[in-house]
Amino acid sequence: MDVSLYLVTSVLLGAASAAAAPPPFPRVQAVPVPGRQIAFEIDGTEAARYHYDASYHRPFVFPLIGPAGRPLTRITHPHDPDGHGHHLSIWVSHRSVNGANFWEDGTARIVHEGIEKIEDGQDSAALTVRNVWRNGDGVDVLKERRTMRLWALLDDERYLDVTLELTPAQDAVTFGKTPFGFMAFRVAKTMGVHDGGGTIRNSEGGVDEKEIFWKQARWVDYTGRVTPGEENGLTLFDHPENPRSPAHFHVRNDGWVGASFTFEFPYELRAGETLTLRYRLYAHGPQATSDAIDEHWKRFAKE
Numbered sequence: 001m002d003v004s005l006y007l008v009t010s011v012l013l014g015a016a017s018a019a020a021a022p023p024p025f026p027r028v029q030a031v032p033v034p035g036r037q038i039a040f041e042i043d044g045t046e047a048a049r050y051h052y053d054a055s056y057h058r059p060f061v062f063p064l065i066g067p068a069g070r071p072l073t074r075i076t077h078p079h080d081p082d083g084h085g086h087h088l089s090i091w092v093s094h095r096s097v098n099g100a101n102f103w104e105d106g107t108a109r110i111v112h113e114g115i116e117k118i119e120d121g122q123d124s125a126a127l128t129v130r131n132v133w134r135n136g137d138g139v140d141v142l143k144e145r146r147t148m149r150l151w152a153l154l155d156d157e158r159y160l161d162v163t164l165e166l167t168p169a170q171d172a173v174t175f176g177k178t179p180f181g182f183m184a185f186r187v188a189k190t191m192g193v194h195d196g197g198g199t200i201r202n203s204e205g206g207v208d209e210k211e212i213f214w215k216q217a218r219w220v221d222y223t224g225r226v227t228p229g230e231e232n233g234l235t236l237f238d239h240p241e242n243p244r245s246p247a248h249f250h251v252r253n254d255g256w257v258g259a260s261f262t263f264e265f266p267y268e269l270r271a272g273e274t275l276t277l278r279y280r281l282y283a284h285g286p287q288a289t290s291d292a293i294d295e296h297w298k299r300f301a302k303e
Contacts, residue, residue, distance in 0.1 A: 026120035028152050030127045036112070038127050040150040047158055048150055050127060051088075052112040057105045059112055059131065061148070062089035064185075066232035067156040067285040071188055073234070077254065078189040087256060090185045090281065092164065094261070096176025097142055100135035103180045107136030110144070124151045132169065140169035159300075160281040167274045175267045179214065179250045183279045184258035187234060191224030193253035198224025198231075200251055201290055203297065209253045216246045219297050220257050223288070231286040235293055239278035240301050243267070 031039045036053040039046050052059040063071035077084035086093070086105045093110060095103035102108045110133050117128040126149040133142035144166055151159040162183065166173075175181070190196040193208055200208045202217035212220060218240070223233030238247040238259050248263035250256075259279065261267065269275050280300045282293065 024122060026125070027122050028125040028150060029120040030118045030125040030150075032115075032118075038115075038118075040125055040127075040148075042150075042152045042158070047152075048160060050148060052129065054111065056088070057086065057108075058088065058091055058093050058102065058110040059129070059146075060088035060091040061160070064090060064160060064234070064281065064283055066226055066234070066283045068226045068230045068232050069156075070226040070232070072191070072226065072232055072283055074186055074188050074255075077186075077256075078192070078195055079254070087184075087186045090160070092146070092162070092182055093184075094175055094181030095178040096174075096181075096262075096266075097133060098135070098173055099176070100133075100141065102133060103178075109134050116145070124149050126150075142173055143167045143169050155285060157282070157284045160283070162279045162281070164277045164279075165274050166269065166277070168269055168271050170271070172271050173269045175262045175269070177262050177264070177266050179248065179260045179263050180258065182259065182261050182277060183236065184250075184256065185222075185234060185236065185281065186256040187222045187224065188226060189255065190226060191222060191232075191234075192255035193224075195255065196224045198222060198255075200253070200257070201293075202249065203246075203290075203294060205290075209251055212249060212251045214248055214250065214260075214263065216248050218246050218301075219293060220249045220251060220259075221282075221288070221290075221293055222251075222255070222257055223286070233284050233286075233288055235282040235284065235288075235296070237280040237282065237297050237300050239280070242277050242279075243275070 038050040040048040066072045073089040100108040113130040119126040128147045131144040147163040149161040191198040206212040221235040247259040250258040
């Protein structure tokens with residue numbers, strides 16, 4: 001064979017072989033499943049699930065699995081399930097959007113419009129969706145683009161990042177003064193201070209509801225038992241580039257944490273503007289000291 005022809009043939013065969021090689025297998029995947037749900041999996045094991053069926057008043061995440069293999073969150077208050085049916089594990093809402101209450105279950109709803117993108121990868125998987133906030137009169141007041149990214153960490157710990165991009169659907173939107181909204185979670189009953197002997201901590205050294213309730217902080221953590229002999233925890237990080245950071249946190253010894261955006265003052269979002277908010281949930285094991293959690297927050301702050 002002519003040398004030049006041999007070289008050309010070798011190059012073409014090499015290129016074809018490279019083109020046929022499959023990409024690295026994604027360890028972390030976002031998998032659509034029946035019932036209008038997306039399961040986030042790490043090495044084939046479910047770590048979290050996003051629910052967006054129209055029968056709900058708002059989309060939510062349930063469960064988020066911790067390092068012990070048990071859910072860190074629950075649906076509703078353990079002693080008032082009917083009165084707190086709006087406590088949907090991990091959720092986004094607000095009590096006053098142009099006067100409409102999206103927090104409690106009423107006529108206002110956050111409605112799923114479509115899935116924009118699903119990404120799988122070696123270290124993380126992401127889901128981007130479009131939602132519309134529709135008031136009780138059926139009028140769209142707010143458009144939302146939400147991106148959730150699940151990160152696989154060492155020792156079966158994980159991050160769940162939530163990025164919100166909020167834009168008025170028509171005219172300006174006013175988020176009224178309230179401690180309720182935007183980002184919140186409710187822990188498993190056995191993790192609660194009252195029901196399980198758990199502990200709430202914040203970045204400022206506060207402990208439990210008496211020292212943390214309505215106080216500003218970079219993060220708030222809820223740690224408690226998920227098995228008879230093992231504790232896990234869940235921390236909510238407020239990104240320092242969020243407007244009005246550090247957030248005021250609404251916490252309760254009965255098991256819930258919320259980052260308040262308009263605790264002190266209303267916030268006006270003009271037509272055509274976009275409000276971007278970033279939060280991170282850190283699911284961790286019993287070894288997470290306050291100093292260790294703060295290092296994770298610093299990592300988030302730099303991103």
